[in-house]
Amino acid sequence: MYSPTHRIVFRWWKISLRSEYRTTKPGEVRETHEDFLENSHLQGKVDFLERLSDNLLLSIMSYLDLEDICRLSQTSRKFAKLCVCDQLWEQIVHSTCDTITPDMRALAEDIGWKAMFFTNKLQLQRQLRKRKQKSESHKPAPADQP
Incomplete structure (x- = not known):
């Protein structure tokens, strides 16, 4: 009404x-x-920005400051969804890290790229170490050789 x-x-x-x-x-x-x-x-x-493709918007958004991403997420449902999507945070992580190792990529796929971005380095190192130990403990023991 x-x-x-x-x-x-x-x-x-x-x-x-x-x-x-x-x-x-x-x-x-x-x-x-x-x-x-x-x-x-x-x-x-007319909001021409919202009419752009999601991939183009994500590319543009990856250059924003965190504060601006937070504000943008409050403007519409579409931007709220884009601001939390893994594709955006993967781009942000790639732009802020010198190297993404395969272990880091696997961890990010487990916990999400946004969580990985906001996790401090010591916690990340601990999680990577735990992940590596867990994968090594699940490997079959080498067969005895004569």
């Missing part, structure tokens, strides 16, 4: 490589539903 207290909220971000825009906060306009219906300028806004 319609309520006069309903508000329409528009949010936008300035996407630029220029350093002066790095600290620019997202813009926002809040209008009552009635004002929205009377303002043809607001009704004409």
